Amino acid sequence: MNVELRIGEAAPGTMPIRWPSILFLLAATTADAAVPLEPDMSRLNQIELHSLEPGMFELRTTGSDPWFLLKELPANFDAERHHVLAFEYFCPDGVDELELFYGPPIEAGRSVSPGGLAKAETWTAASADLARLSHGRWGGEDRLLRLDWGRKPGVRARIRGLELRAPTVEELRGAEELASRRREKEARANKVNDYLDAAYPCRIESVEVRAEKVIIQGTVSLTGEAPLWIAELRPHHAAWEGEIGTWVQRIRAPEQSGAFRIELARRVGDRDRITSRWQVIRVPEAGAAEVCSHAVYTTDVSRAAAHDLEPIRAVGKKGMGGVDARDILPELAEMGVQHITVNLSLTGLFALTPGEDREEIEWDGLTLFVRRHALEQYDRLIGFATRHGMVVSAIVLIRFNGDPAFVGRIVHPEADPAGEYAMPNLATEAGARVYEAALAFLAERYARPGDPHGRITNWIPHNEVDYGWTWTNMGLQPLAVYLDTYLRSMRLCHLTARRFNPHARVFISLTHHWNVEPDPGWRSYSPRTMLEWLARYSVVEGDFDWGVAYHPYPQNLFKPDTWNDERAAHDFDTELITMKNIEVLDAWMRRPAMRRSNGEVRPVMLSEQGFHTADYGAAAQRLQAAALVYAWHKIQPLDSIEVFHNHRWLDPPHEGGLLLGVRTLPTGEDPNGERKCGGEVYQALGTQDEEA
Numbered sequence: 001m002n003v004e005l006r007i008g009e010a011a012p013g014t015m016p017i018r019w020p021s022i023l024f025l026l027a028a029t030t031a032d033a034a035v036p037l038e039p040d041m042s043r044l045n046q047i048e049l050h051s052l053e054p055g056m057f058e059l060r061t062t063g064s065d066p067w068f069l070l071k072e073l074p075a076n077f078d079a080e081r082h083h084v085l086a087f088e089y090f091c092p093d094g095v096d097e098l099e100l101f102y103g104p105p106i107e108a109g110r111s112v113s114p115g116g117l118a119k120a121e122t123w124t125a126a127s128a129d130l131a132r133l134s135h136g137r138w139g140g141e142d143r144l145l146r147l148d149w150g151r152k153p154g155v156r157a158r159i160r161g162l163e164l165r166a167p168t169v170e171e172l173r174g175a176e177e178l179a180s181r182r183r184e185k186e187a188r189a190n191k192v193n194d195y196l197d198a199a200y201p202c203r204i205e206s207v208e209v210r211a212e213k214v215i216i217q218g219t220v221s222l223t224g225e226a227p228l229w230i231a232e233l234r235p236h237h238a239a240w241e242g243e244i245g246t247w248v249q250r251i252r253a254p255e256q257s258g259a260f261r262i263e264l265a266r267r268v269g270d271r272d273r274i275t276s277r278w279q280v281i282r283v284p285e286a287g288a289a290e291v292c293s294h295a296v297y298t299t300d301v302s303r304a305a306a307h308d309l310e311p312i313r314a315v316g317k318k319g320m321g322g323v324d325a326r327d328i329l330p331e332l333a334e335m336g337v338q339h340i341t342v343n344l345s346l347t348g349l350f351a352l353t354p355g356e357d358r359e360e361i362e363w364d365g366l367t368l369f370v371r372r373h374a375l376e377q378y379d380r381l382i383g384f385a386t387r388h389g390m391v392v393s394a395i396v397l398i399r400f401n402g403d404p405a406f407v408g409r410i411v412h413p414e415a416d417p418a419g420e421y422a423m424p425n426l427a428t429e430a431g432a433r434v435y436e437a438a439l440a441f442l443a444e445r446y447a448r449p450g451d452p453h454g455r456i457t458n459w460i461p462h463n464e465v466d467y468g469w470t471w472t473n474m475g476l477q478p479l480a481v482y483l484d485t486y487l488r489s490m491r492l493c494h495l496t497a498r499r500f501n502p503h504a505r506v507f508i509s510l511t512h513h514w515n516v517e518p519d520p521g522w523r524s525y526s527p528r529t530m531l532e533w534l535a536r537y538s539v540v541e542g543d544f545d546w547g548v549a550y551h552p553y554p555q556n557l558f559k560p561d562t563w564n565d566e567r568a569a570h571d572f573d574t575e576l577i578t579m580k581n582i583e584v585l586d587a588w589m590r591r592p593a594m595r596r597s598n599g600e601v602r603p604v605m606l607s608e609q610g611f612h613t614a615d616y617g618a619a620a621q622r623l624q625a626a627a628l629v630y631a632w633h634k635i636q637p638l639d640s641i642e643v644f645h646n647h648r649w650l651d652p653p654h655e656g657g658l659l660l661g662v663r664t665l666p667t668g669e670d671p672n673g674e675r676k677c678g679g680e681v682y683q684a685l686g687t688q689d690e691e692a
Helices: 022-031 130-134 169-197 330-334 372-387 404-410 429-445 465-471 479-498 527-540 583-589 618-635 677-684
Strands: 039-045 047-053 056-061 067-070 084-091 095-103 111-117 120-129 144-149 156-165 202-209 213-220 228-233 246-252 258-265 277-282 318-320 339-345 358-363 366-371 391-397 458-461 505-510 546-550 604-609 641-646
Touching: 039 047, 047 067, 095 120, 095 130, 111 120, 111 130, 120 130, 120 169, 169 479, 169 527, 202 277, 213 277, 246 258, 246 277, 339 372, 339 604, 339 641, 358 372, 358 429, 366 372, 366 429, 372 391, 391 604, 404 429, 429 479, 458 479, 465 479, 465 505, 465 527, 479 505, 479 527, 505 527, 505 604, 527 546, 546 583, 583 604, 618 641, 618 677
Parallel strands: 318 339, 318 641, 339 391, 391 458, 458 505, 505 546, 546 604, 604 641
Antiparallel strands: 039 067, 047 056, 056 156, 067 144, 084 120, 084 156, 095 111, 095 144, 202 213, 213 258, 228 246, 228 277, 358 366
16 A cells, blocks of 8 residues: 655745656656665764665654754756655654755755655655755755654654655646645735735724723715625634625715714623624625725723733743643742743643543533643642742643544644644634633633632743744645734734733744745744734734744754854844844834834743753853853843743753753652752842842
8 A cells, every 4th residue: 555645735935946847757767767865874863773774774763853864965966857755664653744954054944844654554655845845945056855753752664765756747746736726825815915905995993892892983984875884703704805794783874974983782692792803894785795994803902801900010030931730839939930931732621522530611602621630730830820929921732632523623724733733723613712712711710800720911822933834833824824813813812811801911922033034835934024914913903912922042952152143143134033132122122113002112021942951061051051141131121021931940851852941851769850050040040149
C-alpha cells in the first residue's frame, strides 16, 4: 500500500517558478536520473541515526527538536530539474510535522513544511516539492538540506531511497489544483483589503453596552427610495464577505439623513449581544440588501460588567511564565513575583460529552462538561496568585487533542494538526458559540466578587500568532484572512471578559521577529505588519483595549548574551526586537498611529522570554544571571512595558534542549530542581539587595 505524503498549500513569492515541460517529465523517468541523498551522521540534534545498508537508515528521536543534515549537494546539481525531495518510510508512530530547511544559512525563514507523515506500517512513499513549497526561494545556490523530524521524542522510523528528482505528471496536476485554491484565497484577502478601505455613506460612531441595553449612534448621509436598517453581525460573520447578518431595527425613513440613535435589548434569550457588531444596511423592495457602513463592535463597555470590581494592579514588573499548579507556589511570593502567566487549555478543560471526572454545566444556552480535576488545578494556581496580589494573565490555547466532539467543534476547520495549537472555529455559528461559552464560563468564574477562585485580569488569545502555522494553526492563509479571524477571536475574548470584569484587557502574542519578509508559504507573518493591521481595524470597526504580549528572546535562544545580538538594530526597520533593542518596541507603541483613540499608549507585557544555561557550571549560570540583570535594567525606564515574565521557573525537559529556568531540571530526588544562580539574582531584583 502506498500512502502519499499530505502536502500543504504554498504561496507565491517574488521569484517565478519554472516548471519542466511535460515532454521533459516523460523523459525524466528514463533519461534523467535522480540525485541520491545521504544523511551526515555527524550533524544532527536529538536524534540517533544508524545506517542499515546502502540507501537505507534507521532513526530514533530523543527530544522535542530532532533534526539531521544531509551531505552537501554536488556542484553539478540542477535545481531546475530536481526539486522534489522523495523517499520511502516505515514509521508506525507517524510524524506530526516534517520541516525541511535549506541553505546555507540554515535559519528561520528558510524552510518549508509539507505537513505531517501518516502512520506507516509498510513502506510508504512520501514527497515534497521544494520549488513549489518555497515558491522559487529554494534554488541552485542552496546546497544544504536539513530534515526536522517532528516534535516528539521516542519516534522510530526507517527511511530508504532518499533523493531529489523531477516532479511527475501527477504531481504537476496536483500543484495546479493547489495553485487554483491559492488564487481563491488571494481573492479573499483582496476582499478584506477592499472592505477596510471602503468609503461607505453611513457611519456608526459608537456602540455602548449597559446592563440591559445596547445604544447605537451614528450618522447617515444617504437618501433615496430604500429605507435604512441596523443589522446585527455575530462573531461567525465575516463582514468583508458582505454577510448582512440579521435585520434588527429600521433607522429612519428613506428621505431623511443625519444623526441617529437607537436602543436595543442587550439580551436575546440566553445570548448576550455584547460580542455583536452593528452595521447600517439599505433594504430595497426588490433585490438584495446593501451594506452602507463598516461593522462596528462595542466601543464603550464601561457600564457593561456584571460586577463593580476593584482592579488588581502590581507596583513592580517582576513576573514568571510557565507557572503550573504543581509548582512550589510559595516560592513565587518569596521571589517577589507580582505577575504570572497561566496556560489555559480549553480542549484540556471542556468536553461536549459526559464522562468520568466531568461536571455538566449550562452556559449561554449550551450544555458543556468541565473536567473537575483540571478546574481545581486552575483554582489552586489562580487563587494563590490573587491572594498574594499577583496579576494573572491567561493564555488561551486550543489543542488538537481532547474530547473529540469538543475538539471537532472548536478547532478551525482548516487548521492542520502539524501545528502545536489551533485557531478557534469562527467560520461556523456552532464553533463560535462553543468558543464563546467556554470563555464566558472561565471569565465569570475568575471575576467573582471576593475572588473565591482567583482573578484573571489579562487575556492572551493563543500563542505567537506571527508564527501561525506552528503556534496558532489555521491552515495556510494570507495575512488578511488569518488576521481577520484572529482579531475576531481577540474581540470575542475581550468583550466576553468585560461581561464580568470591567478591567479585563486583551493582548496579541508575538515572537521576537519584527520587520521580517513575508513568508511566501503563509506559515508566518511580520509582527510589525500585524500591529499595523490591528491599528487599522481599530479605526474602522471601533477601538478597544488591546495591548502587545511580546517575546523578546535573544537572537539565538541558546546564546543568553543578548547584548551581542547582531540582527537587533535600533530603528523601526530592525529584523528582530530582543532585549538589546527593546526600546524600539516602546517607541513604536508611542507613535500616534498605535495609540488608543483617547491618546493613551497601549500596554506592553513581555509575556515570554528567558535565558539559556548551556550547562549547570558556574560560568553558564553567571551568564544567565547577567542576562537577567541586563534585561531588568533595560525595561525599568520604559513605561509602556508593564511586566517581564521570565520563562521559566523550572527547566523544561521538552523544549528542544533549552534550559531557561531559574531552577534546574527536575529529578526523581528533587522534583523541583535546584535553584540556579539566576534564581537568586532574580529574587534580588527590585529589592534592596539588587545592588549587591
